[in-house]
Amino acid sequence: MQIRTLKDALSFGDLPASERIGFILFIIFCLIFPWIIKGGFAQAVMVQFLVFCLYGLGWNLIGGYGGQVALGQAKNVGMSAYTVALLMVRWDISFWASTPLGVIEATIESFILGYFLFRLRGHYFAIATIAVSLVWQQLFINWNFVGGARGIELPLREPPNFIYMRFDSDIYYHYFAFLLVMLAILYMNWFRKSKLGYQLRAITSNEDVAESLGINAHWVKVKAYCITGVFAGMGGAFYTVYYGYIDPFSVMHLELSIMIALMTMIGGAGSMWGPIIGAMILIPLDRYLGAWLGGRGIIGVDFMIYAMMVMIISAYEPRGIWGIIEKARRKR
Amino acid sequence: MEMLLSTTISALQMGLLFALVALGLAIIFGVMNIVNFAHGEFLMIGMYTAFLTATVLSVEPLLTLPIAAMVGFLLGIASYYMLIRYLLKGPMIAQLLGTFGLMIFLRYLAMCIFGPDYKTLEHGWLIGKSIKWGPVLLSYPRLGTAVLSLMAFGIIYWLMDYTRFGKALKATALDVEAASYMGIDTENMRGLAWGLGGATVGIAGALLMNFYYVFPTIGMLFCMIAFATVALGGFGSIKGAFLAGLIMGLIIDLGGTYVGPQYKLALVYLTFFLVVAIRPKGLFGW
Numbered sequence: 126m127q128i129r130t131l132k133d134a135l136s137f138g139d140l141p142a143s144e145r146i147g148f149i150l151f152i153i154f155c156l157i158f159p160w161i162i163k164g165g166f167a168q169a170v171m172v173q174f175l176v177f178c179l180y181g182l183g184w185n186l187i188g189g190y191g192g193q194v195a196l197g198q199a200k201n202v203g204m205s206a207y208t209v210a211l212l213m214v215r216w217d218i219s220f221w222a223s224t225p226l227g228v229i230e231a232t233i234e235s236f237i238l239g240y241f242l243f244r245l246r247g248h249y250f251a252i253a254t255i256a257v258s259l260v261w262q263q264l265f266i267n268w269n270f271v272g273g274a275r276g277i278e279l280p281l282r283e284p285p286n287f288i289y290m291r292f293d294s295d296i297y298y299h300y301f302a303f304l305l306v307m308l309a310i311l312y313m314n315w316f317r318k319s320k321l322g323y324q325l326r327a328i329t330s331n332e333d334v335a336e337s338l339g340i341n342a343h344w345v346k347v348k349a350y351c352i353t354g355v356f357a358g359m360g361g362a363f364y365t366v367y368y369g370y371i372d373p374f375s376v377m378h379l380e381l382s383i384m385i386a387l388m389t390m391i392g393g394a395g396s397m398w399g400p401i402i403g404a405m406i407l408i409p410l411d412r413y414l415g416a417w418l419g420g421r422g423i424i425g426v427d428f429m430i431y432a433m434m435v436m437i438i439s440a441y442e443p444r445g446i447w448g449i450i451e452k453a454r455r456k457r
Numbered sequence: 458m459e460m461l462l463s464t465t466i467s468a469l470q471m472g473l474l475f476a477l478v479a480l481g482l483a484i485i486f487g488v489m490n491i492v493n494f495a496h497g498e499f500l501m502i503g504m505y506t507a508f509l510t511a512t513v514l515s516v517e518p519l520l521t522l523p524i525a526a527m528v529g530f531l532l533g534i535a536s537y538y539m540l541i542r543y544l545l546k547g548p549m550i551a552q553l554l555g556t557f558g559l560m561i562f563l564r565y566l567a568m569c570i571f572g573p574d575y576k577t578l579e580h581g582w583l584i585g586k587s588i589k590w591g592p593v594l595l596s597y598p599r600l601g602t603a604v605l606s607l608m609a610f611g612i613i614y615w616l617m618d619y620t621r622f623g624k625a626l627k628a629t630a631l632d633v634e635a636a637s638y639m640g641i642d643t644e645n646m647r648g649l650a651w652g653l654g655g656a657t658v659g660i661a662g663a664l665l666m667n668f669y670y671v672f673p674t675i676g677m678l679f680c681m682i683a684f685a686t687v688a689l690g691g692f693g694s695i696k697g698a699f700l701a702g703l704i705m706g707l708i709i710d711l712g713g714t715y716v717g718p719q720y721k722l723a724l725v726y727l728t729f730f731l732v733v734a735i736r737p738k739g740l741f742g743w
Contacts, residue, residue, distance in 0.1 A: 192550055194549070194553045245733055248492040248549075249688070249733050252688070256685075263719070267719055379677075387554065387558070425564075425568035428561055429561075429562050431561070432560075434558075440544055
């Protein structure tokens with residue numbers, strides 16, 4: 126059984142050759158990137174791209190395969206980031222011991238929330254997740270133990286420090302994030318062939334029919350939401366050590382949740398590579414355009430561009446860029 | 458006791474405004490089962506319209522109401538014909554994220570044009586004036602807002618229940634196909650529902666401008682309050698929106714006074730959760 130799982134995760138044999146080649150090119154690109162492009166800004170953008178890939182792959186589970194518009198991803202990221210930061214600052218616990226705790230925390234939080242919120246369907250669910258994340262943000266802004274609105278700063282340590290994950294170069298972070306993304310991709314590769322994956326897709330296409338086939342829709346959705354929490358938790362833990370500073374406006378912000386959802390939607394929700402394509406387009410666009418426009422004192426144009434993209438995509442091709450690619454492929 | 462009385466009165470005045478904001482959302486949801494995430498941004502645009510006409514053309518703020526209503530109406534119509542029409546064909550996730558995209562677009566458009574500063578109106582017939590009535594201090598802008606909201610509600614109620622247009626709209630809401638067999642142009646009805654929703658929220662924005670400041674991200678706040686209001690009243694119910702708006706006003710103002718101003722919004726969300734958990738269809742929902 127375990128060997129079967131591993132084989133499922135590692136085998137990309139059922140994908141068309143073009144996708145496999147694309148995937149290999151992606152791996153090669155990520156592996157050699159820090160050695161060919163030395164610019165500090167470009168490397169930082171690349172790390173952010175990988176982190177957002179992680180978030181997006183996680184969100185794709187519930188939002189894409191599950192069809193549930195959960196806009197509270199930021200609070201899972203924030204829960205884990207805060208847990209890790211607090212453990213590292215107040216009790217000097219190493220990154221490797223605090224990260225599992227942070228991830229567990231985010232997962233438990235997802236479980237409890239999912240258990241209650243998945244009694245709601247559709248619009249109600251989406252609004253409820255927004256409300257929850259706004260409440261959490263308010264709570265963390267007013268809660269002094271976690272630093273309130275000022276946030277938490279990790280103490281400086283002598284780099285390179287593998288126990289507390291403190292490095293002076295982005296290369297280390299790059300490979301660590303890449304490792305996490307690869308694990309996430311392998312997991313997703315297993316997931317789409319797993320029982321849970323089929324059950325979730327059945328629920329997306331028609332919940333009532335799925336239930337009549339004996340699928341416990343509520344339980345499946347809660348499980349998927351918990352897995353999403355794990356992904357977000359890992360991302361949050363990484364975020365903490367990468368920036369060395371968190372506050373309720375960076376990790377708990379609704380804008381982060383929105384960004385994750387928009388990105389996945391543009392790339393193609395419910396497809397294997399959608400989140401990665403979305404992140405590949407949106408993150409460099411966001412950072413370079415943001416920096417370029419910010420330097421000229423123009424704010425907001427970048428967000429307007431994503432909003433346009435999302436509106437066009439949701440109106441004409443709800444399956445995103447991946448949907449367009451698949452359509453073109455079928456025509457040929 | 459006096460404090461309770463004056464808080465309650467100001468809460469009810471505010472509640473009428475919340476009800477008016479929620480009304481547009483309720484109409485749109487009632488007619489085509491789509492949640493407009495950009496509703497708060499419509500309000501923001503109504504406020505900026507009032508602000509701009511009042512300052513640039515130096516028009517009395519109260520007289521900007523028709524202009525704000527017109528802008529809101531056109532905005533609603535335009536969003537229906539340019540976006541929502543296509544979204545309705547897609548899956549629910551596309552509908553949700555599509556209106557979400559509209560919200561972000563409008564918000565950052567405002568950010569781009571007006572900058573992130575807070576803006577208020579300083580001159581007007583009502584602004585800054587108040588009257589002492591027994592132990593209660595009544596502020597003119599809030600009183601005027603309450604009266605005009607009530608009037609707007611009356612008009613919408615009349616429109617919905619006593620005109621052919623209202624009946625056609627209701628028929629479209631109940632069953633699109635049957636309505637189109639009866640010779641109702643359902644496509645236009647849906648567009649008009651968006652226009653009506655936009656117009657009411659535009660009026661609410663122009664009224665709000667009399668005593669509140671405007672900034673590009675104000676939409677989220679009022680949007681969440683409107684969602685909670687509509688959930689409490691029942692999606693699609695006008696009576697429900699009215700009553701729930703008053704209740705919401707009481708919760709926010711009384712909660713803000715007696716629990717603490719920083720917990721105002723938490724109370725709104727708490728109400729929302731309790732409603733969707735206990736009675737998901739709201740007070741008057743169907």
